[in-house]
Amino acid sequence: MHQAMVDIIVDAVIEQYQSEVIFCEDFLGISLEEWQDWKTGTAPFSAENMQKVKSLFSDYEWMLLQKMLRQTILFPEKRNYVVSEYKGMKTMIAKQWIQAGGVVELITQKDSHKKNITYNNKAYIDLKVSLHYGEWGYDDILV
Numbered sequence: 001m002h003q004a005m006v007d008i009i010v011d012a013v014i015e016q017y018q019s020e021v022i023f024c025e026d027f028l029g030i031s032l033e034e035w036q037d038w039k040t041g042t043a044p045f046s047a048e049n050m051q052k053v054k055s056l057f058s059d060y061e062w063m064l065l066q067k068m069l070r071q072t073i074l075f076p077e078k079r080n081y082v083v084s085e086y087k088g089m090k091t092m093i094a095k096q097w098i099q100a101g102g103v104v105e106l107i108t109q110k111d112s113h114k115k116n117i118t119y120n121n122k123a124y125i126d127l128k129v130s131l132h133y134g135e136w137g138y139d140d141i142l143v
Contacts, residue, residue, distance in 0.1 A: 002072070010039070013056065028053075060140040064093070065086065068085065068086050097142070100131065103130045106127060107128055107143070126143070128141060129141070130142075
């Protein structure tokens with residue numbers, strides 16, 4: 001398991017579930033020890049749990065995560081700030097999509113395990129930005 005991937009996944013877990021404990025117990029149905037073993041690469045996840053981890057991301061975000069991993073392989077110094085670069089790229093892409101006529105939706109309801117989040121005592125609004133191509137299943141989505 002590449003550490004940059006783990007860092008981005010853990011950030012998504014914290015963003016969406018508030019803690020790794022809640023994510024493990026309520027969503028994956030595993031112990032924190034199993035989660036730690038997966039993060040360190042000492043134990044693999046089942047295909048089902050790996051699919052659940054992947055569901056933290058839209059298809060486009062998962063592809064972006066893969067691009068970020070490639071960048072950290074080519075430029076190892078990027079490993080130190082991969083999470084902030086991932087978030088920055090999501091923001092830059094969303095801005096481009098909006099300028100290109102993408103659809104912006106305010107996410108007003110969250111799952112019961114996903115709470116409204118504040119960072120540094122600042123409230124954030126959840127937006128979903130989509131590009132639609134007229135073919136079912138091929139829309140690009142950033143959340």
